[in-house]
Amino acid sequence: MRVEEALRKAGFENEIVALDATARSAKEAADSLGVEVAQIVKSLVFVGRESETPILVVASGDNRVDEAKVEAHAGEGVERADAKFVKSRTGFSIGGVPPLAHAEDIKTFVDEDLFRHREVWAAAGHTHAVFALSPDELAKMTGGEVISVKPEAA
Numbered sequence: 001m002r003v004e005e006a007l008r009k010a011g012f013e014n015e016i017v018a019l020d021a022t023a024r025s026a027k028e029a030a031d032s033l034g035v036e037v038a039q040i041v042k043s044l045v046f047v048g049r050e051s052e053t054p055i056l057v058v059a060s061g062d063n064r065v066d067e068a069k070v071e072a073h074a075g076e077g078v079e080r081a082d083a084k085f086v087k088s089r090t091g092f093s094i095g096g097v098p099p100l101a102h103a104e105d106i107k108t109f110v111d112e113d114l115f116r117h118r119e120v121w122a123a124a125g126h127t128h129a130v131f132a133l134s135p136d137e138l139a140k141m142t143g144g145e146v147i148s149v150k151p152e153a154a
Contacts, residue, residue: 002091003125006101010141014131016124024095024127026061033121033130038062041114041122041138043097045086045106046070049077054089058099058122058138059111059149066151073109073147096126099142108144110135115146 004016023029026040033040040061045054055074059065071078086094091103099108099122114120115135122138124131139146 003098003101003129003131007131007141010100012133012137012141014133014137016129016131019128019130022095022127023123023130029121029123029130030061035119035121036062036117038113039117039120041099041120043099043123045081045090045094045097046074046078047081047085048074049079051076054081054085054102054104054106056090056097056099056102056106056108056142056144057111057149058108058114058142058144060113060116060120063111063113063150065111065149069147069149069151070109073145074107092123092125093127096123096129098123098125099138099144101125108142109149110139110142110144110146111149112146113148113150114138 030037044057
């Protein structure tokens with residue numbers, strides 16, 4: 001409900017879909033929705049090593065995230081946040097972190113590869129709830145900076 005309320009308040013009409021199966025991972029979500037894994041928006045929370053602030057990376061479900069690229073844009077070292085940090089700073093548990101409606105403002109980076117698709121799917125605050133949106137809507141609702149997050153090919 002918090003996510004739906006935040007969507008409406010921000011002027012978005014996206015509808016939240018309840019899934020029968022869990023969508024804890026990008027693969028599970030894609031299977032449940034019948035879409036490509038790349039169309040799933042995975043929300044990864046990092047913590048700034050110096051500032052101890054949360055940093056959200058919303059990435060294409062088929063991409064690994066290169067922490068060095070995130071660090072370059074964040075202006076400090078980062079590390080993956082643990083479950084307790086994620087819950088306390090976003091208000092949501094890992095596996096259901098949406099791109100908005102967090103407990104506090106969070107600096108956000110949006111994976112440029114999400115723009116390969118007309119429609120992507122993001123978590124809606126619970127492991128069984130998602131919503132469809134365009135990559136442009138994602139960038140707008142998060143206020144996130146669009147960057148390349150995947151590692152360079154070896």
